[in-house]
Amino acid sequence: MTRTGARSYGNRVLTTVQAARYSVRGTSLGGVYTALHVPELDALFDCGLPLRSAASVTNLFLSHGHVDHAGALPALLGIRGLHGVRKNLRVFLPSTLAPVIAEALAVISRLHRWPLTVDLVPMEPGDEVPLRNDLVVRAFRTYHPVPSLGYLFVNRVKKLRPEFASLPGPEIARLRRTGADIFFEDPRFELAYATDTLPLVLEREPALFDTRVLILECTFLDGRKSVADARAGCHIHLDELLPFAHRFNNEALVLMHFSQLYTPADVRRLLAERCPPDLRRILRPHVPETENWPG
Template identity: 55%
Template sequence: MLTEVSAGPYTVRGISVGGVYTSLQVPELGVVFDAGVPIRSFAGTDRIFLSHAHSDHTSALGSLLGIRNLIGKSPPQVFLPAEIEAPVREALAVQGRLHRAQMDIETIPMRPGDTRHLGQGLWVRAFRTHHTVPSLCYQFFRRVSKLKPEYQALPPEEIGRRRKAGEPLFDEVDRLELAYATDTLSRVLETAPSLLESRVLILECTFIDSKRTVQDAQQRSHIHLDEILARADLFQNEALVLMHFSQAYSPEEVHSLIQARVPEVLRERLRVFAPTSGRWFG
C-alpha cells in the first residue's frame, strides 16, 4: 500500500494523491508531513508538519492521535501555519468530545522565515507557499561550523592553539538537507530559491500532461510538470521527489509520462512518488 523511494540519504514513504490524501514520513529525520490518511506505522513519529488545512492533508490528524493513544505515546509536536493553529485546536477539541478521548498536541505555530532548532544540530525553516489558503513549505538543515578559508592551510596544532586562544576561526554554515513543498504555485521556486539547493526536494506535481494545462494548474494553485521542465536546469538537488499527482492519471501513466518527458539533466535524480503498478490505494 505504501510507496517508498530512496532520495539521497533519506527514505520517503507514505501515500499521496492530489485532492484525496497525502501523508509522508522521512524516518531519518523523525518527521511526518501532513496527515491526510492515518498510517499506523507513522503514529510513533513525534513531529508532524502540516503544510495547510485542506482535508486531504489534515483530516486524519485526529485518527493518528487516536492510534498514538492506543500505543501509549505522549502528545506530538505539530508544526503548522500560525493562521490555522486555533482552528486545528478547535477541530481536535470537537473530535475529543465525540470520542470521549484526549486529542492533545503541542502546537508549534510557524510563519514564513521562522526557524526552529529540533536538536542534534537539525533545524527547520518555514517558507510561504502560494495556495488558496494559508500554507507553508518546510526546509530542514544542519548548522555546522566550517573553518574559514584563510585558516585552512594551517597545521592542526596551530588551529588548536588559536582556537584555545579564542580566535574566531570558524563560520557557521547551514547545510540544506531536505525540503517539502506541496499545494503551491510554481513561483515558490522563485520566492524560496534555496529549495533548489536542498540536498533533497519533495515537490508537488499535480498535473503532468495536456489533460490539464499549465493555466488549469495555476487556477487551482498547483504545479504542472511543464513548469518543472521549464526550470530543469535550475534544480541543484541531489534528488527531486515528485508527488501529489492527480487521480486523473493511473500510477503507471504517471511513471511512463514522466519518464518520457523528463530531460537527461533531471532523469537520474528524479524520484516518482507513485506505485509502479496497479491502482491508487482506495
C-alpha cells in the same frame, strides 16, 4: 494491543522512495491523501492518511488545512494513544491554523472521549525553529488559496576556519575553551517540502534548487488538465515545471501529489517521456508499483 516489540509494516498502501540519504515513506495522491514520513529527520509531512508506521514520529509539518493533508490528524493521535506514545506530537503549521486545529481537536476529543493533545508550533514564512543541535527547520511561503507553508531543513555544520586547520588538536581544544572565534557555520540545505502551490514558489525560494532533496508537488502531467486549470487550483503542472529543468541541482527530486486522472503507470510513462535526461537522473516519482492507487 499485544506488545511483541516488533510490528510489521510491509504492505501495498505505503510506498518508500529512496531519495539520496533520506527515505520518503507514505502515500500521496492529489486531493485524496498526502502523508509522507522521513524517518531520518523524525518528520512527517502532512497527515491526510494516518500512517501506522509513523505514529511515534516527533514532528508533523502541516502544509495547509485541506483535509487531504490535515484530515487524518485525529486518527494519527488515536494510534499514538493505542501505541502508548506518551510525548505530545509537535505540529508545525501556518500560524493562522493553530487556533482552528486546537478547536477541531477539542471537538474530536469529545467524540473520542479521550484527550487528543498536541504541541502546536505556529509558523510564519521565514521563521526558524531548531530541531537538533545541528538542524533547523525554516518555513517559507507557498501559494495556495488557503494559508499554507513549505518547510526547509537546514543543517548548520560548524567548520574550523581554514587559518586554524593546521593547528594540533589540543591547541584547537584550548582555543575553543577560551571562546575564540575559530569556527564558521556552513549551512547545508538538506530537504525541502513544498506542496499545493503555484510554481511561483520556485522563483521566490531559489534555495529549493540547491537542497539535497526536494519533495515537490506536480499535480498535472499532460493536456488532460490545462495549465490554466492547474493555476486556478494553485497547483503545479509539469508544463510549468519543465522550463526550470536545468536549475534543479538536487541529488533527488521527489515529485508527488499526482492527480488521480493518472494511473501510477501513466505517471511513470509521462515523466519518462516528457522530462529531459538530466532531470530524469534525479527524479524519484512517489508512485506505487501497483496498478492502482491505494484505497
